Amino acid sequence: MSDAIVTPEDAADAARRLLEANVNERVNAVREVAEAANDADAKERDAAAARDRHTRAWDAALKAGWSDKELRQTGARAPGAATAKRRTRRPASAPMTTTESE
Known part of the structure; x- marks a missing residue:
């Protein structure tokens, strides 16, 4: 406990x-x-705007005479197709060591 006296106003503040x-x-x-x-x-x-633009560009390419297959062969991704996911390597686990104790 403290011996200091605290006024009600100080406590309220x-x-x-x-x-x-x-x-x-x-x-x-x-x-x-x-x-x-x-x-x-x-x-x-x-x-959403980028997806719409992608769809319009794809449709324009089809109207210009490209086929879906040809466009995909160029590496272009079709609208709505999943993007390629980067695979990350897991760090190699440390080799297990055994110690002999007698």
Whole structure:
């Protein structure tokens, strides 16, 4: 216990500072969520526009006389086709060593 005398006003001020810090922290968390959601929405709109452009370009190439097979042979990915996934190598596990103890 402390021998210092705390006035009710000082205690209330300290409590207010603690509460305000908590409120500010929580409000900032909500602000971050809103910014992240807006960023995600913008990226999703951009991705949708890119997919539409890809489809239109593919269709234009077909109208220009290319076949699906020919376009794929050029390395172009058809709209809606999955992108090639990069394979990552797993690190080789360390060889197991055994020790003999008597």
